[in-house]
Amino acid sequence: MIKTEKLTKLFTTEEVQTKALNEVTLQVEQGEFVAIMGPSGCGKSTLLNILGTLDSPTSGSYSFEGKQVDKMNENQLTALRKGNLGFIFQSFNLIDELTVYENVELPLIYMGIKAGKRKARVNKVLEKVNLLHRVNHYPQQLSGGQQQRVAIARAVVTDCKLLLADEPTGNLDSVNGIEVMELLSDLNRQGTTVIIVTHSQRDAMYAHRVIQLLDGQIVAENINRPMEKITPVKNETL
Amino acid sequence: MIGNYWNSAWRNLMKRKKFSFINIFGLAVGMASALLILTYVAFEFSFDKMHAKHDRIYRVQSTFYEGEVLTDYWASSSFGYGSAMQENLAGIEDYTRIASLFQPEQLVKYGELCLRENEIAYADPGFFRLFDFELLKGDRASCLSMPGQVVITERIARKYFRDEEPMGKILVFNSNIGKVSCEVTGVMKEMPSNSHIHYNFLLSYKSLPKWVQEYWYKHETYTYVLLDSRERKEEIERAFPGMAEKYKTEEALKNKTWGVRLVPLEDIHLTPQLGYEAEQKGNRSAIIALVFAAVAILVIAWINYINLTVARSMERAKEVGVRRVVGAFPQQLVGQFLFEALVMNLIAFVIAVGLVEMLLPAFNLLVGRTVSFSVWLTGYWGLSVFLLFVCGVYVSGYYPARALLRKKPIMLLKGKFQNGRSGERTRKLLVVVQYTASMILLCGTLIVFAQLNYMRRQSLGVRTDRILVVKFPGPTEGMKIKMEAMRKAIRKLPLVSKVTCSGSVPGEEVAMFLSNRRTHDALKQNRLYEMLSCDPDYMDAYGLELVAGRGFSEDYGDDVNKLVINETAARTLGYTDYESVIGEEISVETIEEPMQVIGVVKDYHQQALNRNYTPIMLFHKDKIDWIPQRYISIVMKPGDSLELVSQISEIWTTYFADSSFDYFFLDQFYDRQYRQDEAFGVLMGGFTGLAIFISCLGLWILVMFSCAVRTKEMGIRKVLGASRLNLFYQLGKDFFIPILIAIVIALPVAWFSMNAWLSHYAFRTELKAWFFLLPVVLIVLISFLTVAGQTITVIYSKPARSLRYE
DSSP, X not given: OEEEEEEEEEEEOSSOEEEEEEEEEEEEOXXXXXXXXXXXXXXXXXXXXXXXXXXXXXXXXXXXXXXXXXXXXXHHHHHHHTTTEEEEETTOOOOTTSOHHHHHHHHHHHTTOOHHHHHHHHHHHHHHTTOGGGTTXXXXXXXXXXXXXXXXXXXXXXXXXXXXXXXXXXXXXXXXXXXXXHHHXXXXXXXXXXXXXXXXXXXXXXXXXXXXXXXXXXEEEXXXXXXXXXXXXXXXXX | OHHHHHHHHHHHHHHTHHHHHHHHHHHHHHXXXXXXXXXXXXXXXXXXXXXXXXXXXXXXXXXXXXXXXXXXXXXXXXXXXXXHHHHHXXXXXXXXXXXXXXXXXXXXXXXXEEEEEOOEXXXXXXXXXXXXXXXXXXXXXXXXXXXXXXXXXXXXXXXXXXXXXXXXXXXXXXXXXXXXXXXXXXXXXXXXXXXXXXXXXXXXXXXXXXXXXXXXXXXXXXXXXXXXXXXXXXXXXXXXXXXXXXXXXXXXXXXXXXXXXXXXXXXXXXXXXXXXXXXXXXXXXXXXXXXXXXXXXXXXXXHHHHHHHHHHHHHHHHHHHHHHHTTOOHHHHHXXXXXXXXXXXXXXXXXHXXXXXXXXXXXXXXXXXXOOGGGGGSTTHHHHHHHHHHHHHHHHHHHHHHHHHTSOHHHHHTTOOOOOHHHHHHHHHHHHHHHHHHHHHHHHHHHHHHHHHHHHHSXXXXXXXXXXXXXXXXXXXXXXXXXXXXXXXXXXXXXXXXXXXESOOTTSOOOOEEEEEETTOTTOOOXXXXXXXXXXXXXXXXXXOEEEEOOOOGGGSOGGGEEEEEHXXXXXXXXXXXXXXXXXXXXXXXXXXXXXXXXXXXXXXXXXXXXXXXXXXXXXXXXXXXXXXXXXXXXXOSSOHHHHHHHHHHHHHHHOTTSOOOEEEHHHHHHGXXXXXXXHHHHHHHHHHHHHHHHHHHHHHHHHHHHHHHHHHHHHXXXXXXXXXXXXXXXHHHHHHHHHHHHHHHHHHHHHHHHHHHTTOXXXXXXXXXXXXXXXXXXXXXXXXXXXXXXXXXXXXXXXXXXXXX
8 A cells, every 4th residue: 555665854954954764665555554663753753744645755755555646746645635544643633713523524525525425424423433422512622532532533534545643642641542542443443554653562552563763764663463354344334 | 615714714713802803903994094095086086977978078278378388278268269169170069168257156136035156157058968967957958048047056946945946936146247137947956076067056158248258358168068089189279279360359368379278077177276277176196195095005904914814824834734634725725715814804894894984074074075985886996996805805815825835734733834034034025015105104294294384384475364354245336435435434443453355365366367568568478467456455454565666555646557566477577677667567458558567566475385476466446347346355453353243244234235244264265275285184194194003013913923933032042141132132123124124215215206296386395304304213113112012021021931831
């Protein structure tokens, strides 16, 4: 599904040049659950952002389902993200001015799905994350765990193929953290490819494969457990 | 999608109420100012366009040339021009003459009711063929076709006939040409306020004395011609002088080339004021200045909106980032920002319309017009303003959106959004534009008031204070004896110092032009002079200063045949040494015997200082019968002027019970000439104040955001030992440098533009350095206070707090 070749990212200021990624070559298969680990500043989030097309590499190539991503313009990247990629962030990144329902509905609006269908899909996914009773609440009125569940609902409401999570439990207590990881694991079991960036060994245990990064380079790869055979039911049965 | 945009826009608006209020209020005030000015400007440009044939109607204006030199140019034409032009020149489809200068003020009698009325004109039947003034009663074709007919306005009909049917009633008009009885044959609607033609009574042209109806030597009528095509204009103007030669049968002005200029009906109101004008015209340069002010205020307001929205977009970066991550195309986000801009602009627009509605009555009072929103329906004004609004919405929505979309989504999500250098440069450039416009407006306002002040303080050379002017009674039997007796009775009143009668008073054009020359001039060079009829007390009463010879005096016995002239008239006669003109004989048009110059008075301002001195000849009231006496001027001693008015009114009733008693105070009458300039000054001042206020509002918010972003930096600087002054410099320099650049750009622009404006005044103030220095000091001071007001909290806060919270 994902293939990168010598992916490099340089951050340049007037005086200093920092190499965040140094020729990273990586392959992720469909249905995999991959965890990226490493110390702060090693380039984990940079790699995740590039994989999610939120940032572009300085050099190297990146292809998603056989399509060359690093050559795409902004509109093509947006089109690629739409319906294919879902994002979960440590700080949730919900829009404060929109209600729970409206936050989850947002990707469907941009996909041009009609209001009736949107409502059904949003309600269904919110039911799955146990937030149907909070549809009219604003993000500030929810706990951290609830906010992250809203973010997950927003990420999967489009039936995305790849879910990218940047420290999804970083701002949560252990109970909520486990709950979130269980949700991600369920999604993976139903066929969604998941890549997470984490500091937590506990979270990494949910992954099939753990990639260790140091100074922008992959220094180790550990297989936690073999990948199960995929049953592509997606989040219909979340 | 729109629902989502609306939710986002509305909740953002409500989330930061103070910010939203400042943003919308600034925009609304800017829009209201611009809307008010543009409504007024549209009104001024809408003059005389209500007539279907307006694009082919021209006013015939008289010109007189000596060789290539244009010596005289009047708005009026002679009684005979219209008919002669139609008879002799091709391309004139129709014409009408409006003789309103001949007897504009008459006593009108209906039964016992006798009132002095003005705005009286004689018009021929073509009037209702050319113009579309609404006739409520009567037949357009025949209501002015016979002698003894009059068409009146609705208001006049109510005034004289109350609930009676006005049609067929007889009104008696009493003036110097005698009494004329006229049957009311029509009632018309009040003429619109955006028409330069305004009359209360239209008497049929045939009601004029026969001798004057086609007379070529009295330029006291307005002639309007309807051309078969606009291309005919030059052809007719070229052909007129040749045709006029046939009609120049008298000696007067024979040496001059009589010509005409055809001025399109719709241009009359905004072309320069000429002699014999029908109205106080609009001032084109003032209107252009106001348009500049309107656009400047609107641009300043929109720049504020852009700057504030961009500044706030730092807060909204996350929202934009999320929207991009979940699949919004850049153009969809642009659409969202445009939608928000539309919402904000529409709210501001609605408030602005409300504000304008509220202000219009006071505004109309100030400018002396009846401006309303209906002018937007004329021409392309409405469409232009709509397009301006759309452009404003587009730019104010698009620019902030672009500023955000240039960033990578991840940068926005991390909240690391800061405007780049180019964004910062653009914002500074916008501040420069705002302050340049404000500076130019401020300099301009100061100079307008300086000029007004100059005109008011300048010695007029003629007394205007403490003078009560009573209008002459209508012709009655034994007029001369009665008048003399009344004059003596008034003179005896304890509050009266002097009494004098004259044909004109300062504050208006003398306007009685005669073509005169030195009797012994070998070249027989005739020139036009304004002839002021007066009695021997006039010069003393008005404090005219003699520079040579003497004034009129009863002591000399034969002063009836003498002239006193002003310095300009002496120069026009060819004398620079005023002593040598004394005793010179002058051939005065219509007078057989030459008249002798006995004195030269110093030039004085018969009219406001925007008009140059004109050649004036003062003659004894008994010399030329047909130039009427119109005013009795009473110089008052200190005391209760209203008490004096009541005393004079009693005396008046004794002698002229048939005539209405009408009076005015000369200083107010003279000052009304400055009304337009004053209104312009007040408008410019008001709008400049608003422009500066809106600019400062913008600056205030920008500094507020800048402080919010730089709190940590300031904390670190404080820890490292920076002084408060240094911190203020650090926070303020980004704003003061654009302001200084604005000053450098604005000063020369203001100098050139105001120099051009002042050149319209014959007597004008000199441009002084402080006109430009004061605005600089003011702008810098106001900006300093604005920046200081915002930065003081950051400068005085404990560094530990800012560092901890950052």
